[in-house]
Every structure is written in structure tokens, then in C-alpha cells.
Amino acid sequence: MTTTTRRTVLWTLGAGAAALGMPSILRAETKPRVVVLGGGAGGATAARYIAKDSKGALDVTLIDAAEKFTTCFFSNLYLGGYRDFESITHGYDTLESSYGIAKITAHATAIDRDAKQVVLADGSKVPYDRLVVSPGISLLYDSVPGYSEALSEDAPHAWKAGRQTQILKEKLDALEDGQKVIILPPPNPYRCPPGPYERASMMAHLMQAKGLTNSKVVILDVKEKFSKKGLFLEGWENHYPGMVEWYGPDIHGGIQHVDVAGGTVETDLDTFQGALLNIIPAQRAGEIALSAGLTDDSGYCPIDPASMRSQADPDIFVIGDASIAGDMPKSAFAANSQAKVASMTLRADLLGSKLFPAKYANTCWSLIATDDSVKVGGQYAPGDGKIASTAGFISQMHEEPEKRQANYEESLGWYKGIVSDMFG
Amino acid sequence: MLFFLITLVSARLDGRAETPFDPCRSCHEIGPGAKNRVGPHLDGILGRQAGSVDGFAYSKAMLKAGEDGLTWTAETLSEYVSKPRDFVPGNRMSFRGMVDAEDRAALIDWLRENSGAKPADDVTAVSPAPTVSSDMASIVLQTEGDPAYGEYLSTECVTCHQASGHADGIPSIVGLPRDYFIRALLAYQSNIRDNEVMKLITSSMGNEEMAALAAYFGSLSPN
CATH class of the missing domain: 3.50.50.60 (FAD/NAD(P)-binding domain)
Structure with a gap:
């Protein structure tokens, strides 16, 4: 079929659609x-x-x-x-x-x-x-017993950026000394594996900067392991001693129920009380x-x-x-x-x-505290019927502050880079 | 600092004494017959209008700063070198900054004494390729890069290195001389330059990939 013929056919289709009063979605283009x-x-x-x-x-x-x-x-x-x-x-x-x-x-x-x-x-x-x-992603709100989409106004997930992020920020800024935040990270697989733990770091930073020295971030995890775990635990100990507590399922035994209005999370071990609940439910496409x-x-x-x-x-x-x-x-x-x-x-x-x-790449930077950024990265290629890792790296523990600061500068550069790669 | 370390090594090999200019030398030439390299030549830098060396592919930001009247004096240079990214935002000099005011004063004194020479008649002429045959870089340099392949491979680079040539915490790699580009990739691959991301990215690159990327990025102009 020649280009001319094809154009004519499509144009005719378009005109026909318009004549029938259909929405003008059929464009006169080849x-x-x-x-x-x-x-x-x-x-x-x-x-x-x-x-x-x-x-x-x-x-x-x-x-x-x-x-x-x-x-x-x-x-x-x-x-x-x-x-x-x-x-x-x-x-x-x-x-x-x-x-x-x-x-x-x-x-x-x-x-x-x-x-x-x-x-x-x-x-x-x-x-x-x-x-x-x-x-x-879409969020499976009922994966956390007691949570629902309606309750996300009071206990924001903030796992889709936008209004939810602003709600969480407003609630964080309103915290008073001694009040706790409870984060419930999601089960695998989910968006941004180090995200809940970088978030805990940022919350602790904010508390520290505002002098809320008696406040805490409590993480009740459904996973024993998480991305950059060693680096985060080390960073919390260094920067926010006593301010970030992480409990895996081996310790809390399982999350039974959340009561958003009452600000409690009931686990096998204990009932935890928080002025602010940040509940990040399970996810799918x-x-x-x-x-x-x-x-x-x-x-x-x-x-x-x-x-x-x-x-x-x-x-x-x-x-x-x-x-x-x-x-x-x-x-x-x-x-x-x-x-x-x-x-x-x-x-x-x-x-x-x-x-x-085809080849693929990833690097994730996480900010633990001012000028203390850690990173993990990998290269990938098709193999064994999946996108398989071919090489990777992760920041080491006990690194020099200069290196962590350089990571932070690099992450700022990456942000500018990826945003201009996305939006022109 | 990476550039600094590299320069110290090369300075020793060259038998040159250490100078305040060493951190700059991996990118800038100065003295009789100096040419443009990764950065413009610096002969006559004091009193020169910013962005005014013929044949150098400046960022739009630096060209505009010059047109708006920025001239390099002891004061403006000191301010620029302290944090290049902040003084002329959007420029493409990949240098984080010289924090110490005394270091900057020493550098500017050194420039006063050493920037009076006449540059090359044609400052745009590319310096000859390295001649040492055992040199890995010269092997890659002999490989003809396929710009189309380079363009595909470059999509991995531009997630961090902006295609516009802007440097905001991550170096600009647009419009770099071919030999400098390839030497930089090899330095990351062999860990002479220390950066985990770049070591990872270069780990899967062969001669063809490096040559293709050098050809592609060398063909771009900053904007």
C-alpha cells in the first residue's frame, strides 16, 4: 500500500467518524x-x-x-x-x-x-x-488490618507523592517533644526499597533540628532484612542515638491491627502508641x-x-x-x-x-543525615529469562565523611539529571 | 579531590614542582603555545572577558555572564573558584570548589605570574594523541567510535550527566576532547578515579563502547 493510499483511507475514516458525530479521536494523520x-x-x-x-x-x-x-x-x-x-x-x-x-x-x-x-x-x-x-503502583490498603484509603488522610502513606506527602509533612511539623512517629514499611516487592528507612532518617533529622530530643521514630517492619540495613542502623546510631527504633517480625511477632483514631499499632509483642502513624501498605501494579x-x-x-x-x-x-x-x-x-x-x-x-x-542500570542514593548519603547500584541485562544483575556495588560502613558528602552532591546532580531527562 | 590526586601523580612523572595551579592542570593549559583542552586556555586570563576565547564551546550560562559584563579579575576569579557552580549557575566546569581563601589567593598570585604568555596561534587545534603504544588509552583511541551506538549507550549516561552540558554536582561530559574522555573512562574502570557508580558503569565497557561514547559526546555542544 502506498503512503498516499493509506493517507486517503485514514482521512476517509476520519471524515466518516466526524460525520457520524463520534468524538474526533481519529485524526487525519498517517x-x-x-x-x-x-x-x-x-x-x-x-x-x-x-x-x-x-x-x-x-x-x-x-x-x-x-x-x-x-x-x-x-x-x-x-x-x-x-x-x-x-x-x-x-x-x-x-x-x-x-x-x-x-x-x-x-x-x-x-x-x-x-x-x-x-x-x-x-x-x-x-x-x-x-x-x-x-x-x-496501586496500594492494597487492607493489607494492614484496620487501615483503609479513607484513613490515609489521618495516617498518610505518602507513598505516592503529591497531596499525601504534604499531609505527612504538615503532621510532622506539628509534632511536639516526646511524641512518637510509627512507620509501618510494606512487604516486598514495593516501590523504593530503601525509602521507608531514608524517611525514618529524615524524620529523626527534623526532630533533632527542632530540638524534639525526647521524640522517636519507631519502625515496625514485616521484613527481617531491608535495603542498606547495615548502613541505616549505623547511621541512626551515629546521628540520632536512641531516636530511631527498628523492630523486625522476630521481635514484634506480627502486626495484628492498627487503630488510626487511637494512634496505636497492636503487635504480638506489645501495643505501640504514636502521635503520627505513617502506614505504607502492600503494593501491586x-x-x-x-x-x-x-x-x-x-x-x-x-x-x-x-x-x-x-x-x-x-x-x-x-x-x-x-x-x-x-x-x-x-x-x-x-x-x-x-x-x-x-x-x-x-x-x-x-x-x-x-x-x-538491551542493558539496564540503577543507582539509589539515600540521605541519612546532613551530608551523609549512601548509595547502592547495579547493572543489568537479559539473562535466565529475566532482567538479571550483572554487577553491583553498595556503600561501605565506616566510610569517610568526605565520601558521604560527595555522595550527597552526586545525588543532587542526579536529581537535576534525571528530571531533565524526563521532562526536557 | 580526584583531579588533584591525578595531577599530583602526573606532576611527579613530569618532574614538575607542585604549584597552586595543579588542580586545574588536568583541564586547562597555560603558558607559551597553550591550547584549549577540556577547558579554555588560561593565557591572559586576568582582565579577560568571561566566555571570550574563540573556538571554545562554552555553556550558554558562561557566554551570557561574559556578555553581561563579567570580566576575570583577582576578585571575580576568587569568587568563581570558591564554588564555580554557584557563581555562574549552569556553567560546565566540573570543579567543586576551592574552599580555603589562602589557597585561592595563592592560585591567583600564581596566575598573575604565569598567564602572560602568548597562546598558540590556533588555540582550537587538538593536542596530538598519545604515542606510547602500550598505553591502553591509545588502543581505544585507535578504535573508530560509532556515534549511533554511542547515542544509544549515552542514554545510560544522561540519567545523571545532563545532555545540556550543565554540571550541577555531576560533571559535564558534553563536548569533551576524545582522548580526555577515554582516559577518564579508563581511569574509572581501573579505580584510579574513585567513584563506585562510574566503576560499575565502565565495568561492562569495551574499547568499542568507550570509543562510541567518546565520539557521540564529543559531537555534542553545550547549551
């Missing part, structure tokens, strides 16, 4: 249509790379319910008083103006895989030739991935490790926290890395551009 669902570290990066590298040959639409995106990464630094809220909030303006990406600010309710279109809350439909699904049938029994989406293509649908790529990315953690860095492999493969699908072997 360009293959790419739709990206979710404007976070995965989705924004994918949209930008697809638009940039296809040099106008693809029609790129980015759908996200939010006007602006608040990064979950560095939101703990906002809690600790190191950043303001504006500095972790970013618009899509440059993606629209400089990259020609159409941003639709709407809630996507469904993916009609047979018709190859995304359904929005107002009923309108956005057709695609290839779809990138990057919805992040964003709802739209579930309803579209892209997930397996784990609640996350199986993908081809060489391309990030959904195992359920060859026209769909799933990236970021919603995907089963093998040895990679659920992090913004990982999502950004996966977006690049998906973008390259998607362009090869639609435009025949060159494919290079």
Missing part, C-alpha cells in the same frame, strides 16, 4: 500513534525519548491525571526540610512545546486491547498503534494494568527482559514499578532506564530503526 500511560519516571522518559528519537515520525500522546508531577524520589528530603515542595514538582510544558508531545490531563479508566485504544474517564477514546504502560489483564498472579506485569514488551500483548510495553523487572528494584532510576529500552524497541517496531542489545 503517523503511527504512540500513547504513553503515566507521566512519571518511566512514562515521561519514554514519551520524551520516543518523540525525540523519532524526529516527528511518530504521533506521541502522554496521558496522566495530574497537571504536574511531584517526584517520589527526593520527597523524603522535602519531609526532612532539605527541599521545598516546588523543587520536587515538575510540569509537562517542555515536553509539549519542544518535543511535540500531546499531553492529556485525564484519568485513564481502561485499555481496550481489542480495539487498541485507551478509554478516558469522560468516555473519550485515544487510539494507539503501540502503548507504553507506566502507571506505577497500577489498577489499569490489572484491569487490562497485563498482570500475573503476583499483581505485577510480566515483560520480555530484552525489550520491556508485555508478555500479554505484543503492542504494549510495561515499564517502571508496574513491571516484573527481575533483579532490578522498583525505582525511578530503573524506570527511566527501562523506558529507554522500551522506546528503542517501539521505534524499531514502527519505524524499522536499529536495535541494540
